[in-house]
Amino acid sequence: MIQAAIQTEHTKRDIGGIPFESPFTLAALSGYSDLAMRMVCRSLGACLTRHEVVLDQFILDHGTGPKSGEHLDPGDRPIACQLMGRDPVEMGQAARRMASFGYDIVDINFGCPVKKVLGRCRGGFLLSEPETAIQMVREVKAAVDVPVTIKMRRGLDESPLSRERFWHILSAAVDLGIAGVVVHGRTVDQRYEGFAKWEIIGEVKSRFPHLAVMGSGDLYTAEDCLRMLRETGCDGVTIARGAIENPWVFRDCLALWRGEEKPAPPTLAEQAKLFDDQYEIAINLYGLERATRQMRKFGIKRSKLHPEPEKVHRAFVTLSSSDDWARVRSEIYGVDSR
Secondary structure, eight states: HHHHOOTTTOOOOTTHHHHHHHSSEEEEOOTSSSHHHHHHHHHHHBEEEEEEEEEHOOOOTTOOOOGSSSSOOTTOEEEEEEEOOOOOOOOOOOHHHHHHHHHSSEEEEEEOOHHHHHTTTTTGGGGGOHHHHHHHOEEEEEEOSSSSEEEEESSSSSSSHHHHHHHHHHHOOOOOOOOEEEEEESSSTTTTSOOTHHHHHHHHHHOOOOOOEEEEEOOSSSSHHHHHHHHHHOEEEEEEHHHHHTTTHHHHHHHHHOOOOOOOOOOOOHHHHHHHHHHHHHHHOOOEEEEEEEEOOOOOHHHGSSSSSSHHHHHHHHHOOOHHHHHHHHHHHSSOOO
């Protein structure tokens, strides 16, 4: 069985005592991994979800709405929040507030490659400032009683100095008592271009066998996820863009991991049901019109699953109201043609 083939004596099935039942987790996705997306991914087998990445300053300013961190559901556990910031003290304060809401894990973002984020010395930029990053881990650890994890890319760029800084930050964070790390196989400079190099994930697991190590990068199918587990020996995978486009990837991963046949692609009826469930949660979060705009993004991404992807893509691109949503839902997903 595939499952037996990818288990090792050092395989972790918990993060700081927080158990996860399988290796398949949802990434923190800015603008996407809100409660609605988390719940549908959870229903398909995601064993751990992450709140969309949020700025420490937003939390400290008592921001409201879905990004505030206050929208949790008892069925969405275990769950991690992911924080991003510049000032270690403020990150600790924000972490304390998020932990007070009931998050099981606090995650620190040292990986975001977005230009605006880098320009404000946050996210992946901190891989170039090891002492600031290490102090940030120290402050967050001191502020909360829940497990702390970090998200890293394999470096700012391809230089030896960047690699040295990566290991310096990670080693210090381990010494400070982090419970786990998510390692993305691209550099910050790569952003979302080129291919992720998974070797670094295996190297991290080899150096720190008792640390919960999750891999990320180029995970679009169940086969990708199982291959990462086999090739790197990591404890789990963190699925990002692949889950936006196809949340059924979690169902497929579980089947292959258990040694079962991979399920058939989702029928139009299954796609419609998932949209309906997600839309209902989104309406409760945002109100009808904003929920429609939020769901439009998912419709565009998931158009690839439809037998007529170009037609569906065009329909969602022009969608602007709840009436449009009802029409598209009826015309495109109302009849199962498979």
